[in-house]
Amino acid sequence: MRFATWNVNSVKARLPRLLDWLGTTAPDVVCLQETKVAGDGFPAGEVAELGYETAAYGQGRWNGVALLSRIGLDGVRRGFDGEPQFGGVAEARAISAVCGGIRFTSVYVPNGRTPDDPHYAYKLEWLAALRQALVPDLAAGPVVVAGDYNVAPTDADVWDIGVFAGSTHVTAPERAALARLRELGLTDVPARALKGDHPFTYWDYRAGMFHQNKGMRIDLVYASADVAGRVEDALVDRDARKGKGPSDHAPIVVDLKD
């Protein structure tokens, strides 16, 4: 089985690239983030022509997640039990389904903005609630939780930790929230870099950051032990970040033994 996760930064803007990438990469399951379309706006017909079922959870302008699968898509859940809201609004940040015997959850963790911003507290609450929601899933069977975590797990996961002093994505509470996810039995599946010495997954559009490889590893694949033990290969597809009209994130592609 091959699965992937990709923050596409608008599925409408990225549709030609997404379709090309599905054709060449041929994943069985894809976790998408930042689709930026309401549920009925997702281009499910186009991906269906390539053999994929779609489950989408969107709210329009911001956020939005989806799952694509060509090996079954059952038990779909939008959001999760106990998921916090922001300002009384339920944001579209998690969607879950069973594909090929694994429960996949595509997550778009709140950005946090700055540590003194209410969005930062929301981010920590959201991660803590996600942890609680995953307990029954992990008891039930194999689990993958993949997506844009908006947290760099270690100092090596940003191009220059000195630049990030006092910034979100690298603070101890955010990293502790990921550690608590791992304590449940989830493994951070290491993905290799196709170029350079570190598997960054995100490069800001501005200031030639991609060209200079000033990136961040904030897209992660967390897997239960049975899934992690089946990993044959995992890579960051930085080629998908190249050229005209890319997302600012690269996909992670994981191959499992059948």
Add this chain to the structure above:
DNA sequence: ATGTCGGATTTAATCCGA
């Protein structure tokens, strides 16, 4: 690093979020 995107509204420059 603050150099660009994407989506929206105030339909054509500006705002917001990342």
